[in-house]
Every structure is written in structure tokens, then in C-alpha cells.
Amino acid sequence: MIGRLKALFRGDADRVAESMSRAGFESVAQFSLIILMGAGLYGATLGLWRGPLQAFYTAIKFPLVIFLTCLGNGAINGMLAQILGSGLSFRQTAVTILMSFAIAAIILAGFAPLTLFVWFNAPPLHSKGAILGHSVMLLTHVFVIALAGVIANRRLLGLLRKMSGSDKVARAVLFSWLTGNLFLGAQIAWNLRPFIGSPRLAIEFLRSDPLRGNFYEAVWRALRHLFL
């Protein structure tokens, strides 16, 4: 598994594609463990600014968002991969997507010392600059998570090209997976908030009535307040 991930980090899609065609439950377990550890470690740095308890909660919830998104979109991602002619089975689709999240989790874990450094230098919670500190942490984490996502998906595109044999098909499959995962992932993240934790609210594992509220409605309301 380490060899497979190293090969993919290097962009050696040939080697990885060959092993992915045989990947099974063992691969699922290995990638899940990497996601749990890497995303969990990064999640801890995500919540640390608000407090150690928030760090603990976010270390649990950050990998959970990934797993719930993979689970919720598992069927449709598999169907779309087949319909779009990639040649991937449901099993291969699940393993491939888990692998891309595992790559992102490793990148995030690698950035954990950096985000810890930002936390160390940001205005702390109980200072006058707490709002600034919250904003700095928020923007830093958004940037790091976006960067990890872009890198992981570029590698995934290379692998899909190799497995499907067509650049057009690979792009179509990647686009469909990304759209679905982002759409559902944003809502799941909304339901499982808070991750960083607002300085004005108490630390909670989940907000009261966590299924209440819709990410896209919240964005729409924010846009309306901004422009109307």
C-alpha cells in the first residue's frame, strides 16, 4: 500500500492502475485507516484554536465527513463511472475514491505542523483579536484543504486516464464524482458543524438539532444579506 501511494504521489499511474484492478477489502481497510489517521490529525489542528475539546471533537468529525460522503455517494459514483464508459466496477470506483481521499489525508497530515504554527501565532480565543484569530484560522484551513483536494484530484485524474484509456472519459468521470462529492460533502459538513468553533458559542460535538439547516440555503441567505 505504501508503495502504491508513493507511486501515485510521483504520478506513476501505470503502476497504480495495475494494482487497483485487483484491489479489494484489504485496500479499503488500509485507505480508511490512512484517512482516519491523517484527516483525524489535521482535524485536531482545525479545532485546536477554539480549545482542546474542540480539537478532539473535530479529529473525530473530519474523517467522518469523508466516510459519510463516500458512503452516501457510493452507488451513484459507481453508476456514473460505468455509464460514462470508464470500465471501472463499483468496487474499483469505491477503492479509487477512497485512495484519492487517502492522498488528501496524507497531504493534510503533512500540513498539520504548518497549521499548528499558524495557530501558535494567531490571536488566541480570549484576546481582543479573537475575531481576527478566528478568521485567520478559517482562511488558512480553507486554503490548505483546497490545496490538498486539488493535488489529490490531479493524481486521481492521471489514474482515471490510465484505467479508462481516454482523457475525455477520465475528465467526465472526475467531474461527475467531484460535483456529487462536493454537493453532498458540503451538506454533511454543515450538518456535522462546528469544526473550528465560533468564539461566541459554546464548544459542542454537534449543534442542537444537527439535521436542521441546509448549507445552500445558508449561503443563499448570506448572499441576500450581502447584496440586498
Next chain:
Amino acid sequence: MNTQPTQNQSLKPPPIPGPFAFEPMPRGASPPLVIEALLKYPGRIIHELQNNWRAALPLWLLSFVMLGMMAYGVVVGSFSGGAQLWIAPAKIAMGTILSILICLPSLYIFTCLSGIDAQLRTVTGVLFASVCLGALLLVGFAPIAWIFSQSTDSVAFMAALHIGLWAIGIMFGLRLLEAMGHLLGRSARTHLKLWSVIFIVVCLQMMTTLRPIVGTSDHLLPSEKKFFLAHWAETLRDGSAKK
């Protein structure tokens, strides 16, 4: 001696690689194989319906349409709960069947106008397969629809989401019809594209005719007739409509 193909003979399909390859299905096609063919090798479905027609295949496809639409209907009904848990699946399944029945004659006519040499039973089977593929995709989208159903009270949002997901499903399904045009005819695009637009409009109007599907009402079916655009405009304007 050269023999010209007669009007009733199928022309050799143009070579199309990939999933729309015009080839037979494996012998002893079972429901799982039918679903696999629908997702991965839809050209095989068209081949069987044209060259090796058996009643079992279209019946399986129609069964999957009903089951898939009812399964998704339960998710739609979970937004309001209560009686909608059976009303929504019943309306969605029935509405789909009615839309197929309403549009099938025009599909056969447009198929003939396109120069496609196919019997009514073949065209019927391909239409079942197209809608079946859309239903399968809706089943795949069900977890996404469910989580949003539980997270919002807004009828307008959920209606828009369900229509969006249905549109994605039907778009992939209607590619099968286009493939039938390529495989069994010459330049069949314009007629079948036009028919696809008609089918989509009929389905959208059917949703309004059978309202409410998302949300609740005192009556099972509406007493007032309404065009679907007018109904949507009213729903969006009245953004306060809740479960």
C-alpha cells in the same frame, strides 16, 4: 449479383466503439445482467430488443422502472412523512407510466420519420430501457435526496433538488434513444432530440398534474388545473411553503 437492402431490412449499424457497441447480450440474461448491461453496455440492450426480442427483457425493464421510481418516491415522501410515504411513490410510479404511454405513439412516429427500421416493440423496449436507466440513477441519488429532505423545511428547495436529480437521470437515459438512432438508422438526430424535449415537458407537466408530490395537501389530487411553469412560479414566489 448486388442485392440492395430492402425497406424492411435493418441496415448494418455504423461501427460505434465502447459502451454503445451493437452486440448480443450473454445467454441467459438475468436481472443483474440486465442492469449491468444497462449501465455498462447499453448497446447490447438495443441489440437484443432489435434482433433477439423476448418479452422477458422489456418486462424486466418496466419492473425496474416501477421499483426504482417507487424507491425514490419513498425518499421524496420522507420530506413530509405520514401519508406522503406511500402517496409520493404511488404518484411518481404512476406518473412515469402515464408519461411513457402518452409519449410512446409519437416516439414510434418520430422513429419512422427518422428512417429507423424498428418495430413498435423494439421502440417500446428502448423507451423502457431509457426510463429504467434514469430510475436507476435516481436510486443512486436517493441518499443525497434523503439527507436534504431531513435538513430543510422548504418545499421549493426540495422540489428544485428532486427535479434537478431527475433531470440528470433522464438526460443519461435519453442517450439510449439517441444511440438507438445511431445504431438502427442514418441521420436520426433531429427527430429524436425533438421527441426528447416533448417527453421532458410531458413529465414535468405530469408532476404538476399529480401534485402535491413534495409537501402535503388536504386532497390527493388537485382540483385546479395549472400549467407547470405557473405552478413553479407560484411555489418560488411563495417561499414560505413548508412541509
